[in-house]
Amino acid sequence: MSSILVFGASGQLGQCLARVAAERNLPGLVLLSSQQANILDPAALRGVFEQHRPQYCINCAAYTAVDRAEDEPEQARRINRDGAATLARLCQEFGATLLHVSTDFVFAGAANEPLQETDAAAPIGAYGLTKLEGEQAVAALVERHFIVRTGWLYSEFAHNFVKTMLRLGRERGEVRVVWDQVGTPTYAVDLAAALLHIIDTGSTAYGLYHYSNEGVTSWYDFAVAIFELSGVPARVVPIRTAEFPTRARRPAYSVLDKSKAKQQLGLSIPHWRVSLQQCLRRLG
Ligand SMILES: NC(=O)C1=CN([C@@H]2O[C@H](COP(=O)(O)OP(=O)(O)OC[C@H]3O[C@@H](n4cnc5c(N)ncnc54)[C@H](OP(=O)(O)O)[C@@H]3O)[C@@H](O)[C@H]2O)C=CC1
Numbered sequence: 001m002s003s004i005l006v007f008g009a010s011g012q013l014g015q016c017l018a019r020v021a022a023e024r025n026l027p028g029l030v031l032l033s034s035q036q037a038n039i040l041d042p043a044a045l046r047g048v049f050e051q052h053r054p055q056y057c058i059n060c061a062a063y064t065a066v067d068r069a070e071d072e073p074e075q076a077r078r079i080n081r082d083g084a085a086t087l088a089r090l091c092q093e094f095g096a097t098l099l100h101v102s103t104d105f106v107f108a109g110a111a112n113e114p115l116q117e118t119d120a121a122a123p124i125g126a127y128g129l130t131k132l133e134g135e136q137a138v139a140a141l142v143e144r145h146f147i148v149r150t151g152w153l154y155s156e157f158a159h160n161f162v163k164t165m166l167r168l169g170r171e172r173g174e175v176r177v178v179w180d181q182v183g184t185p186t187y188a189v190d191l192a193a194a195l196l197h198i199i200d201t202g203s204t205a206y207g208l209y210h211y212s213n214e215g216v217t218s219w220y221d222f223a224v225a226i227f228e229l230s231g232v233p234a235r236v237v238p239i240r241t242a243e244f245p246t247r248a249r250r251p252a253y254s255v256l257d258k259s260k261a262k263q264q265l266g267l268s269i270p271h272w273r274v275s276l277q278q279c280l281r282r283l284g
């Protein structure tokens with residue numbers, strides 16, 4: 001496999017990429033934490049490109065604190081837009097292909113059928129807005145790019161909804177979870193495998209793609225499945241979003257249509273319950 005740089009490698013998706021690559025004995029993956037490669041430092045990044053001369057870069061670096069982004073949108077913008085732009089410029093200059101990860105939160109949530117890549121984005125929060133700006137920068141600055149929008153990422157690594165539910169369920173025996181936000185969870189290990197598949201197949205079908213697991217659910221039903229499949233005896237109380245006030249608004253509906261990724265990239269995508277079961281087994 002070619003030389004691949006992973007930025008933001010100590011985050012959730014970065015750790016999943018490392019795991020999948022190790023399991024498959026894939027050589028050539030260079031994992032760079034924010035300390036090793038700060039995407040806000042163009043001079044240092046240039047040094048990284050000169051040292052490694054990558055064929056591919058995967059951008060997992062992001063500002064992902066959805067609520068906090070409302071209070072510090074400029075910091076979110078620096079990382080999600082300006083950092084992505086710096087990476088994109090360097091990829092263009094060094095002839096590398098950029099795989100950039102984005103989010104279902106670029107959508108407003110008013111749709112009632114699965115969202116396609118051609119549907120209009122209209123973010124309702126600072127995180128989603130700065131991620132959309134990042135997508136636009138990548139698309140404008142590097143010809144060879146794959147922008148992969150995903151949603152509701154979880155895994156055995158870092159912070160995520162599955163781990164939060166298991167902790168709260170064990171501590172309290174009861175959780176209250178919104179049932180009026182609908183989407184599809186994505187096992188970050190599946191997304192990591194999909195990104196490596198794009199590289200492995202040498203695809204040149206550049207552009208924007210949607211990727212989540214298959215199926216549709218609400219956060220409430222997801223929580224119910226987490227406890228059912230893990231055997232943790234916790235009760236889940238369905239509540240409305242209005243009963244769970246948060247700093248940022250979230251889209252009420254953000255189901256992604258994956259037809260394009262399946263057709264053009266040849267991806268086969270597991271159902272969210274199957275992948276959840278796999279993650280819970282690994283969590284033990
Ligand atoms: N988590 C989710 O539910 C979803 C995530 N996404 C997208 O998927 C991608 C991966 O998300 P995920 O792995 O969950 O996020 P994490 O928050 O787990 O990881 C993000 C990583 O980015 C790093 N980072 C932050 N700032 C910089 C910087 N200036 N330079 C280099 N690295 C930096 C962080 O490093 P450090 O910790 O050292 O600051 C962290 O390791 C992101 O683009 C995100 O927007 C999309 C949909 C859902």
Ligand SMILES: Cc1cn([C@H]2C[C@H](O)[C@@H](COP(=O)(O)OP(=O)(O)O[C@H]3O[C@@H](C)C(=O)[C@@H](O)[C@H]3O)O2)c(=O)[nH]c1=O
Pocket residue numbers: 064065066103104105150151152153160161164168175176177178181219244246250
């Ligand atoms: C912890 C908790 C959350 N919730 C709700 C709040 C929210 O609407 C939903 C999910 O909450 P979280 O804070 O775990 O996740 P959140 O930060 O909203 O997750 C988002 O992260 C960003 C990075 C993305 O890109 C999105 O795709 C999405 O995954 O569940 C409850 O109803 N009860 C609870 O006890």
